[in-house]
Amino acid sequence: MSPVISIKNLSKTYEGGFKALDDVSLDIRKGEILALLGPNGAGKTTLISAICGLVRPSSGSITVGGHDIVEDYRAARSLVGLVPQEINIEPFEKVIATTRFSRGLFGKPRNEAHIERVLRSLSLWEKRNSKNMELSGGMRRRVLIAKALSHEPSVLFLDEPSAGVDVALRRDMWQLVGELRDAGVTIILTTHYIEEAEEMADRIAVINHGKILVVEDKARLMAQMGQKHMTLELVEALDALPDCLGQYGLNRSADGMSLHFSYDTQAERTGITRLIADLAAQGISVRDIVTKQSSLEEVFLDLVGEEA
Amino acid sequence: MNFHSIRAIYVFEMARTFRTIAQSIISPVLSTVLYFIVFGTAIGSRIEDVNGVDYGAFIVPGLIMLTLLQQSVTNASFGIYFPKFVGTIYELLTAPISFIEVTIGYVGAAASKAVMIALIILATSTFFVDVQIAHPFWMVAFLLLTAVSFSLLGFIIGIWASNFEQLQLIPLLVITPLVFLGGAFYSADMLPPAWQVVMHLNPVFYLISGFRWSFFGLADVPVEVSLMAVSAFLVVCISFIWWIFKSGWKLRS
Numbered sequence: 176m177s178p179v180i181s182i183k184n185l186s187k188t189y190e191g192g193f194k195a196l197d198d199v200s201l202d203i204r205k206g207e208i209l210a211l212l213g214p215n216g217a218g219k220t221t222l223i224s225a226i227c228g229l230v231r232p233s234s235g236s237i238t239v240g241g242h243d244i245v246e247d248y249r250a251a252r253s254l255v256g257l258v259p260q261e262i263n264i265e266p267f268e269k270v271i272a273t274t275r276f277s278r279g280l281f282g283k284p285r286n287e288a289h290i291e292r293v294l295r296s297l298s299l300w301e302k303r304n305s306k307n308m309e310l311s312g313g314m315r316r317r318v319l320i321a322k323a324l325s326h327e328p329s330v331l332f333l334d335e336p337s338a339g340v341d342v343a344l345r346r347d348m349w350q351l352v353g354e355l356r357d358a359g360v361t362i363i364l365t366t367h368y369i370e371e372a373e374e375m376a377d378r379i380a381v382i383n384h385g386k387i388l389v390v391e392d393k394a395r396l397m398a399q400m401g402q403k404h405m406t407l408e409l410v411e412a413l414d415a416l417p418d419c420l421g422q423y424g425l426n427r428s429a430d431g432m433s434l435h436f437s438y439d440t441q442a443e444r445t446g447i448t449r450l451i452a453d454l455a456a457q458g459i460s461v462r463d464i465v466t467k468q469s470s471l472e473e474v475f476l477d478l479v480g481e482e483a
Numbered sequence: 484m485n486f487h488s489i490r491a492i493y494v495f496e497m498a499r500t501f502r503t504i505a506q507s508i509i510s511p512v513l514s515t516v517l518y519f520i521v522f523g524t525a526i527g528s529r530i531e532d533v534n535g536v537d538y539g540a541f542i543v544p545g546l547i548m549l550t551l552l553q554q555s556v557t558n559a560s561f562g563i564y565f566p567k568f569v570g571t572i573y574e575l576l577t578a579p580i581s582f583i584e585v586t587i588g589y590v591g592a593a594a595s596k597a598v599m600i601a602l603i604i605l606a607t608s609t610f611f612v613d614v615q616i617a618h619p620f621w622m623v624a625f626l627l628l629t630a631v632s633f634s635l636l637g638f639i640i641g642i643w644a645s646n647f648e649q650l651q652l653i654p655l656l657v658i659t660p661l662v663f664l665g666g667a668f669y670s671a672d673m674l675p676p677a678w679q680v681v682m683h684l685n686p687v688f689y690l691i692s693g694f695r696w697s698f699f700g701l702a703d704v705p706v707e708v709s710l711m712a713v714s715a716f717l718v719v720c721i722s723f724i725w726w727i728f729k730s731g732w733k734l735r736s
């Protein structure tokens with residue numbers, strides 16, 4: 176299937192000479208949820224802004240739904256909804272009027288039923304006649320989402336959707352995102368929260384210093400995370416590993432006081448029981464056991480750290 | 484061309500106008516009344532007729548022009564500056580619309596409001612003086628042309644301005660002097676010859692002259708010249724806006 180967004184060799188150097196994107200190529204699949212993960216200043220917002228037409232690329236090309244975002248900007252942009260990172264909102268206008276405005280601006284005929292549906296799904300219907308400035312920060316962010324959904328985009332960008340949003344609301348938002356995905360909307364979100372990416376994304380792209388470091392199915396990343404490490408602390412130092420323990424791939428620490436064992440939690444048999452039994456048979460006494468799981472966070476920090 | 488987009492912008496902007504309708508109207512009407520009292524009645528009673536037109540009536544077109552220009556520039560510049568200021572401009576820049584729709588929406592709304600206020604002032608002036616309109620069609624045509632071209636200018640100023648001071652600078656520093664020196668309150672031949680030459684360099688002079696012609700049938704310059712001057716100004720403004728949106732000047736990084 177052809178990608179819904181195709182980014183080829185995209186670079187962006189800002190006026191001051193800062194290179195915020197460095198030769199980024201990325202295909203976004205139709206209907207997926209892609210999480211863009213990266214530290215502050217990595218270039219996430221710049222990448223999104225370039226796709227949406229807010230930032231003019233220095234080089235490279237982008238298509239949305241097969242339409243070039245420069246040559247055929249009308250067709251490309253009419254597919255895209257953007258929820259920006261900053262809460263930019265018209266203070267004196269009513270919630271419902273701002274939402275209606277967005278729909279019209281994107282060239283869609285009036286549809287009050289749709290506007291109502293969107294506002295209800297974001298629990299804003301009761302607040303529809305309030306002025307935007309009378310809303311709390313979390314509600315304002317929801318108004319931004321309502322504005323983006325008002326024109327029925329098939330690609331939705333959520334730039335830091337959970338910044339300043341409480342736990343309950345974050346849950347609601349994740350649910351909404353799930354529903355949108357079920358309806359066939361492609362969703363690209365940026366986040367600092369690894370668990371958010373873990374919870375929602377189908378694929379995860381890690382970006383730092385304007386470069387995409389990895390794009391991977393979440394499942395495959397999870398498999399890497401499925402690795403668990405066990406450290407066995409011994410009562411007495413062990414000079415060498417007995418041959419019969421070779422099958423476990425154990426690592427002996429320098430002082431011989433501990434053994435490291437890695438295993439896959441997802442596997443049918445982890446081999447722990449047998450290992451313990453074999454150790455006992457060899458007369459090796461274990462004083463303590465410590466286990467540790469590598470998280471997406473670690474994978475992420477490894478990637479970002481390696482590159483820095 | 485997307486009409487839903489134009490309508491959305493226009494309706495949104497007009498709603499803002501009507502929310503603040505009282506202050507939008509009171510201030511220009513009040514200052515016009517003051518002008519009538521001071522210039523028309525107090526000073527005007529000592530000034531003889533201008534080319535056979537009572538001085539009080541003679542200043543009506545100039546006063547309307549003064550307000551029309553100020554309103555057009557202020558409304559349009561504020562209309563586009565505000566989304567920049569609060570950040571909602573992102574939506575305009577990501578929408579599937581061209582500069583034509585954006586401009587028609589914002590400039591149309593700004594010009595509508597300016598024309599509304601101009602008509603209110605015209606109505607107010609009938610309480611003070613006897614106003615005759617010799618060429619009603621051309622009166623309306625000048626009103627619309629002027630409102631649109633100066634709203635375009637205001638639109639450019641709003642995009643250019645990076646703070647509120649700059650936003651107010653041009654109307655205050657450029658528009659008001661141009662109107663006063665453009666013959667709002669006198670006829671060109673009332674000035675010494677040297678000043679008449681300077682006056683002819685002022686674009687607003689042609690506007691006021693043409694507009695006054697539509698009232699009294701007399702003008703400082705032929706009405707065709709006035710029409711051409713406004714139209715040329717309009718074309719320059721539109722071309723500049725086209726370039727702004729093409730280049731992303733002040734809008735896209």
Ligand SMILES: Nc1ncnc2c1ncn2[C@@H]1O[C@H](COP(=O)(O)OP(=O)(O)OP(=O)(O)O)[C@@H](O)[C@H]1O
Nearest residue numbers: 189191193195214215216217218219220221222736
């Ligand atoms: N308009 C601009 N002019 C110059 N530099 C900019 C501009 N916008 C962003 N940058 C720089 O580009 C880099 C990437 O910024 P960007 O906003 O894309 O980061 P981000 O990944 O979204 O970060 P965050 O997680 O903090 O939102 C930063 O170093 C930033 O300072």
Ligand SMILES: [Mg+2]
Nearest residue numbers: 219220221260
């Ligand atoms: Mg960002």
